[in-house]
Amino acid sequence: MGEGYGFAMPNSRIRGTEARVRxxxxxxxxxxxxxxxxxxxxxxxxxxxxxxxxxxxxxxxxxxxxxxxxxxxxxxxxxxxxxxxxxxxxxxxxxxxxxxxxxxxxxxxxxxxxxxxxxxxxxxxxxxxxxxxxxxxxxxxxxxxxxxxxxxxxxxxxxxxxxxxxxxxxxxxxxxxxxxxxxxxxxxxxxxxxxxxDELVAELETLPENQRALVTCEGAFSYLARDAGLQEQYLWAVNAEQQATPQQVADVIEFVERNDVPAVFCESTVSDEPMRQVAESTGARFGGTLYVDSLSEEGGPVPTYLDLLRHDAETIVEGLKGSA
CATH class of the missing domain: 3.40.50.1980 (Nitrogenase molybdenum iron protein domain)
Incomplete structure (x- = not known):
């Protein structure tokens, strides 16, 4: 596991913590x-x-x-x-x-x-x-x-x-x-x-080469993009800010225009307004809402993790192919 702000683990999978009250x-x-x-x-x-x-x-x-x-x-x-x-x-x-x-x-x-x-x-x-x-x-x-x-x-x-x-x-x-x-x-x-x-990768592999780019609000899809061979671009790396900066929006607009990306997306837990601005400025479609950090309530679009994966794959493929 990489360095940074992850948590070190002992040999046992379960770690006992000390009560150091701050x-x-x-x-x-x-x-x-x-x-x-x-x-x-x-x-x-x-x-x-x-x-x-x-x-x-x-x-x-x-x-x-x-x-x-x-x-x-x-x-x-x-x-x-x-x-x-x-x-x-x-x-x-x-x-x-x-x-x-x-x-x-x-x-x-x-x-x-x-x-x-x-x-x-x-x-x-x-x-x-x-x-x-x-x-x-x-x-x-x-x-x-x-x-x-x-x-x-x-x-x-x-x-x-x-x-x-x-x-x-x-x-x-x-x-x-x-x-x-x-x-x-x-x-x-x-x-x-x-x-x-297998279903997810098979679906995403049907995309033409010039459509194999995933543009989202947060950089939360690096692992999925790696598995499916998609190029990734995003407004911000981690959901730490409430809105995108003008430079972040400009950078994504330039990427979408340079690569002729047909559709862009945003996650369910943040405002999609900055990404809709990208879509309006470039002529790309807003392809839909993706789920990452949170499931929906029972009866919603992604009540389970497996539903989340299927929903995101279908939304990405439909958005990039123009059937959304």
Whole structure:
């Protein structure tokens, strides 16, 4: 795993943290501890009456869905952030700290995705595991983040297989009695990932050579672009700003015009206004909304991670071919 703002891991997949309370979250931790002592202990926040299964808390909804597929019925899996949330600049709430204090395991992506997470998890004594461990990361090449690892490694189904293996190992350490079930569930889910990956690459490979460019708001598709042989261009490297700078917009306009890119896209968790400006200035189509950091609510377009991959592949192909 690359250097930068990722999290180092010991030999064990699960890492125990020390409670080094800092002023920023000290009050939240004190409140969380009081609530935990006065509450139901290890049953976790939001548990149904009588549900005493161990609680696994993930940092965002994509990881929660992966984990549920591995955990099956043995564990209760929750996400700190809700569907549709922007993960990069998320600010933990007192409720989040309480939930973490009551959880049995916290899973995070690592690779610097959750800039708020390292301090957050250190405020409570919670074991955690970094599920991207072992992924060969791609570096960010522009802006203030240049040289750091691109954190969106799950956007490659090949990388997702590593995530699933890490999740299965962490769950088995937490709950050894059901280790065989976790291994079996992980194997079945990995087979689904491989099928989706084959479908995704086959779809994207149908694009003509001059249409094999993916222009998005955030540089979140480097791993997907690598897998599918797409050239990538974006307005900003990481979702750290609320809007694009004039220079960023100008650079993307120049790229689209120079390469005659037929369509451009934007992610669901940020405003698409800057990219629509690119489309209007170049004559390219706005090809649609892509999903990266967050799943949708049940009944929405991407309620699961596998749905997210399929939706993005279909949207990209339809947009670039002009059928959107």
């Amino acid at each position: 002023p920023l979250l000290a009050a939240l931790v004190a409140g969380a501890s009081a609530l935990a002592l006065g509450g139901c202990g290890g049953s976790g926040a939001g548990a149904a009456p009588g549900d005493d299964r161990p609680v696994v808390l993930t940092t965002f909804t994509v990881l929660a869905d992966m984990t549920r597929n591995v955990a099956g019925e043995h564990l209760r899996v929750e996400s700190i952030t809700k569907a549709g949330a922007e993960i990069h600049g998320y600010e933990p709430t007192p409720s989040d700290v309480r939930r973490a204090a009551e959880a049995d395991l916290v899973l995070d992506n690592g690779l610097g995705l959750e800039a708020w997470f390292e301090q957050f998890v250190e405020e409570v004594e919670v074991p955690h595991a970094v599920v991207s461990e072992g992924v060969e990361d791609l570096p960010i090449t522009e802006d203030a983040y240049a040289g750091l690892a691109n954190p969106h490694a799950w956007m490659s189904p090949l990388n997702a297989e590593i995530y699933v293996a890490n999740i299965a190992e962490a769950l088995s350490e937490l709950d050894p009695a059901h280790a065989e079930d976790y291994a079996r569930n992980a194997e079945a889910y990995t087979a689904e990932l491989r099928q989706v990956r």
